Amino acid sequence: MSLSKRLGKIMPAIVLSPSLAVVTLCVYGFMAYTALLSFTDSKMFARFDFVGWRQYGRLFESPRWIIAIENMAIFGTLYIVCATCLGLFIAILIDQRIRFEGVFRAVFLYPMALSFVVTGVIWQWLLNPGLGLEHMMRELGWTSFTFQWLIEPNRAIYTIVIAGVWQVTGFVMALFLAGLRGVDTEILRAARIDGAPIHKVYTRIIIPALRPAFLTVFVIEAHLAIKSYDLVVALTKGGPGVSTELPSTFMYSMTFTRNELAVGAASATVMLVTLASIIIPYLYSELRHEPTT
């Protein structure tokens, strides 16, 4: 075998191996390391005195973690429901073959191009009573207008929902629009022949046909929700108090500012397992069989 032929055979392996090594070490390696740490009593630095499930016990006894989980439930549910409904609604509107469709699509997609930090800052300004919406309404003459969700502990979590939904809706819209465009136009003609009114066409035929798109949207939203961190940091920094704490911000402060490395690792592991339990079945079903037409 000639040298170049032999080289050609092993070339793919040579080219792939560095990234494979980096991914194995930096992603899976550190995941395993984090999981390992969660079973130790590490404080500020990693120590390998194993204490079993104790850190998980402490984690779930911590009121701050419970708040984080409750917030996650509120945020996650509202974020997924609102973004899905709104994204679908806008996609259906755009699917009516409107004029300047390209412009609208770009406008709605644009927020996704911004980083979470920028989104957070924008909404922090918009919702800041002294600067944004409230200020503007009062300037316009509605002097009794108040909108102080950002600084009300019971309401602050909803501001994160607003900002998060604002950012992701365009992307959800694009996914649904692709799905809608994939619906065979003959099906729509058949529905007209069958005498289905337009709302029935959507509720009975088109939306059920978008099942694969719904699944994709749900998985994307769910993982964005669970790992959302920067948005909270930029918008509320977890405050007022701990009222907008999420598991991710909890994990960060435990690990890096409260010297509770093991508790942080335990919370990270809980998040990982939650994420994995959503994504693995999805990947499994995607890779196993083609979506039925």
Add this chain to the structure above:
Amino acid sequence: MKMANLAINHINKSFGNLTVLKDIDIAIEDGEFLVLVGPSGCGKSTLLSIIAGLDDHTSGSITIDGKSVQGLEPKERDIAMVFQSYALYPAMTVEQNIGFSLEMSKMPKPERLERVGKVADLLQIRHLLKRRPGQLSGGQRQRVAMGRALVREPKIFLFDEPLSNLDAKLRVEMRTEIKKLHQRLGATIVYVTHDQIEAMTMATRIAVMKDGILQQFGTPEDIYDRPANVFVATFMGSPPMNLLPAVIVDGSQGLSIQGADAMLPVPFSAVTRAPQGKKVLLGIRPEWLSLASTSTYQPTLDLYVEVVEPTGPDIFVALRLGEREIMGRLPTGSRTRVGEKARFAVDLSKAVLFDAETGIAI
């Protein structure tokens, strides 16, 4: 079964400045099977959509049962349609698919299920009722699509190339089955296809179209034996009709075949209609040629046998006359050998003549 006659009156249709249908004028009676046939892009589907009310036309009118359906929605026209892609609703079961139109017209559930069941029995798909379209084969989907049309018991059925996605064997089976259904139900059917065999085998009336213009409208026999022009002559029939350029000679009695040293009398249909010296095309279907026996009274041509293709019931022979190639179709058992020159009789009671310039039958 409800039935209705259908009239397509001077329909024109343009998309912007592209004219797709030009002055289409067709009328059929109760219970007829009209096939619209023509090459793809000739406007068949567009015409069907106009009949269905899915598309608007630019001018003209459609009447069903003598009443104009101008401005009526598809569901108000009492028609049903089977689409080329079947267009089944993917998220519904077969039962829901078939029953959907009845559900939309608010028929009570027990009655609806009974109607769906009846249609399912007719099409032998009762065992598939709980499945979804994704779990069906092409042929089964096709039946469901037909069931969805049948269940409505409409005045007119519209079919848009319903068999073109099936494999050859299934296509032949379904062809027979649709024809049987037509005979059993006596329904009025408009059926679109680009396949001339489907058109010939199923239709009671054929409309041949090309580039949005109706070329000929008539019974399958009319179309096959007396094509109105060269396009119809070559589009319908496989192998297509042979066309031999010729000139009228002998005081309108004879044909001198161009590019070959051969003469034939003018076909019966064109006798006295073609002036001396006129350039024409002589149309001979492959089966209008036969091996001449010694006692034949028909005019003959001496042809050189180039290729012999037995197909089972027939033998196709590629023949040569001077520079012209001619296809012949002989019964199995005919004695012909490649390379020999044989004498063939031409059935001049059937042969047709076309004007060489306009392509129109003389």
